[in-house]
Amino acid sequence: MTAPAPVIRLSSAGRSFNSHQALLDVDLTVTAGERVAVLGTSGAGKTTLLALMNGSLRATAGAVEVFGQDLRTLSSTHLRALQRRIGAVPQRLDLIDQVRVLHNVNAGRLGQWGTARALASLTWPRPDDTARAALHRVGMGWALHERTERLSGGERQRVAIARLLVQRPELVLADEPVSSLDPARAAEILDLLRAPAEEATFIVSLHQPELARKHCTRAVGLRDGRVVFDVPIDQLDDHLLADLYVLT
DSSP, X not given: OOOOOEEEEEEEEEEEETTEEEEEEEEEEEETTOEEEEEXXXXXXXXXXXXXXXXXXXXXEEEEEETTEEGGGOOHHHHHHHHTTEEEEOTTTTOOTTSBHHHHHXXXXXXXXXXXXXXXXXXXXXXXXXXXXXXXXXXXXXXXXSBGGGSOHHHHHHHHHHHHHHHOOSEEEEESTTTTSOHHHHHHHHHHHHGGGSSSEEEEEESOHHHHHHHOSEEEEEETTEEEEEEEGGXXXXXXXXXXXXXX
């Protein structure tokens, strides 16, 4: 039986910001279909790690390969083409507040459309079955023509997930998508986030180990920019977590 293909491979990867080393000597391989939780305290390097995987940050040491392509060798055009295969949910959601919800949902398909249609959608967005179905799936069917700035924080998260659904990515990267939510709402949002990733690869940074155990198959622990453990989810025990979250 053929082994699953690597979707992401980091080899001695690092990222520094001036004199600060955010990530150091990270070796990590994620294969197709895995559901990986990245755990660690604030400042451990989780956001930087996901940004390297998305290509929005370049490694300052080592190599990062995504879908078999070394990001160091890609032109801007080829990097954008690769990023169309990735659905990213950043902490700040990257929604445009001054436009209607439909605009933000359709943004997930701009890379799939030609230039003329993409420009037209920004000026005269037309609702279609795909956008409507995505919003209904996240419980926001009523909001198609609402202005995004009028939505609550939880509603904005759902719009970001609807944008992800219409994109149909092969890889989903979610950066602390539930850090400010109560446990019930957090579980609901993670269920929705996994919806486009049932056959895709899903990587999410979290603070809550209990959510990792429920929604993921593997856990990676980051501390001070280094990987301190990488285990199947059933081996994520209290001893590992105590070491991960100890204050230094």
